[in-house]
Amino acid sequence: MTVLDVERPLERGDPQSPGANGQFDLLEVPLLGGFLRWRWSRTFLQLPVLLLSLLMIAHAFFGPQLAPKNLAALLTWVHFRGLVVLVLLVGGNFFCMACPFMLPRELARRFVKPSWRWPRILRNKWPSIICLVGVLFAYELFDLWGSPWWTGALIVGYFAAAFAIDTAFERASFCKYVCPVGQFNFLSATMSPLEVKVRQPDVCHECTTKDCIRGRHDVNAPCGDQTIILSELPIIQRGCELALFQPRKVGNLDCTFCLDCVYACPHDNIGIIARLPGEELAGTGTRSGIGNLDKNAGWTVLTAVFVFGALLNAFAMTSPVYVLEQEISRWTGLRVEWPILGMLFMFGLIIEPAILLGTAAAVTQYWTHSKVTMWGIINRFARSLIPLGFGIWLAHYGFHFFTGALTIIPVTQNACRMAFGLDLLGKPMWQMGGLPESVVYPMELGFLGLGLLGSLLVCWRIASQFNSQAPTKAFFPWSVVIITLFVSACWILTQPMDMRGTFLGG
Numbered sequence: 001m002t003v004l005d006v007e008r009p010l011e012r013g014d015p016q017s018p019g020a021n022g023q024f025d026l027l028e029v030p031l032l033g034g035f036l037r038w039r040w041s042r043t044f045l046q047l048p049v050l051l052l053s054l055l056m057i058a059h060a061f062f063g064p065q066l067a068p069k070n071l072a073a074l075l076t077w078v079h080f081r082g083l084v085v086l087v088l089l090v091g092g093n094f095f096c097m098a099c100p101f102m103l104p105r106e107l108a109r110r111f112v113k114p115s116w117r118w119p120r121i122l123r124n125k126w127p128s129i130i131c132l133v134g135v136l137f138a139y140e141l142f143d144l145w146g147s148p149w150w151t152g153a154l155i156v157g158y159f160a161a162a163f164a165i166d167t168a169f170e171r172a173s174f175c176k177y178v179c180p181v182g183q184f185n186f187l188s189a190t191m192s193p194l195e196v197k198v199r200q201p202d203v204c205h206e207c208t209t210k211d212c213i214r215g216r217h218d219v220n221a222p223c224g225d226q227t228i229i230l231s232e233l234p235i236i237q238r239g240c241e242l243a244l245f246q247p248r249k250v251g252n253l254d255c256t257f258c259l260d261c262v263y264a265c266p267h268d269n270i271g272i273i274a275r276l277p278g279e280e281l282a283g284t285g286t287r288s289g290i291g292n293l294d295k296n297a298g299w300t301v302l303t304a305v306f307v308f309g310a311l312l313n314a315f316a317m318t319s320p321v322y323v324l325e326q327e328i329s330r331w332t333g334l335r336v337e338w339p340i341l342g343m344l345f346m347f348g349l350i351i352e353p354a355i356l357l358g359t360a361a362a363v364t365q366y367w368t369h370s371k372v373t374m375w376g377i378i379n380r381f382a383r384s385l386i387p388l389g390f391g392i393w394l395a396h397y398g399f400h401f402f403t404g405a406l407t408i409i410p411v412t413q414n415a416c417r418m419a420f421g422l423d424l425l426g427k428p429m430w431q432m433g434g435l436p437e438s439v440v441y442p443m444e445l446g447f448l449g450l451g452l453l454g455s456l457l458v459c460w461r462i463a464s465q466f467n468s469q470a471p472t473k474a475f476f477p478w479s480v481v482i483i484t485l486f487v488s489a490c491w492i493l494t495q496p497m498d499m500r501g502t503f504l505g506g
């Protein structure tokens, strides 16, 4: 074990410096690494996104109400979603890092200290599951992609909710327990190649202050003649507000890439380090701030919503869904949309996962003579579906993004014309769109193929741990589920698409 002088902060280039262990570390990259290690880098990234959000809100309420001509609708449903999944694929959870919803609460916390702790009964993923399903449902029911006004209202509501919750409750309660976008990013980030993690575990072993979780206190603060109690000194850099203790943190779940731990660690022992995407999904045991995923029903249900919601959301933008809705209306005599949509959601997010996951768990239990309960088996294997789920979101959001990426140019030109009465950015070039569908389709298939491969590999790892004597008996039922979902996703891709939010959709 390396013997360290824990009182002396390590310098870069120090023989004991964690940067010299051969792993790729984004914080070691010239310029970019220096920028990210700068204490205000997150605020620097959040500010332009906040300004853009304010612009989108203004355009949502006062701009044209035709979605393809409106910045709020176009940026939210075409560009933001597409860029989020692409950045998660090639980097990590950098969108949570640049999240603008956190800036107002940071400002408010300078004047008001939150005094409540998030209720114990809600310290789980159930509030965010309800929010995620609610957003998916509202998206379909109110045709949010086609309504700038409702999109603007959603953004304002999001700011209000984040502000209210985080000014009333301590720590990052909104991010950890409520935010549906955050949960989507956390699950997707399990497939990212970068992770905020400890560089050298030995350094943590010797560390006495654990500032990465407790926060860094101002040891120079005046304290009169009293005995100094470290925890009572003012905090000059907070530790992880999501309760992830670096030495025991595993993977990207619940990590917002806020880098508070990086700034707090006195030994410069945390980096943004390369790792194998998806590796964390097969891991067992207790994770800091999360617990044991094998015993956590909340994470499993969230995973099911993420994976089956990807199929449902993609299916809902195809033409056959309208035929299906009309058929349901004819059979049931219902004339309003919400109960029909409710039935589709009930089938897609409850009945279908229950049948597929329940059957796979029952077969696994029977073939392997396992004493683990069915629910325990589902908890363990459901994680193997995440790579495919992410592949489906990638294919879907990537499709909208790549086919409509350039539409932002004429919409911005038009917004400028409306705001100033002049063509300051030139006449709107409405003919601009994006890549043709014939080019994007193979990319979609590639994303799905990658997801399939990732899911099968993770499933094999889990099956090997579950039954090392005969892993194929545990692998087979789950691989059937994975392949069934993959074939369903491929079928959806071949259906005529409703080009939401772009001019291609008319």
Ligand code: SF4
Pocket: 198, 203, 204, 205, 207, 208, 209, 210, 211, 212, 213, 246, 247, 264, 265, 266, 267, 268, 269, 270
């Ligand atoms: S990461 Fe945390 S435990 Fe490890 S050295 Fe830094 S402050 Fe100490």
Ligand code: SF4
Pocket: 196, 239, 240, 241, 242, 243, 244, 249, 254, 255, 256, 257, 258, 259, 260, 261, 262
């Ligand atoms: S402080 Fe917590 S949430 Fe922020 S980057 Fe570090 S581990 Fe992730």
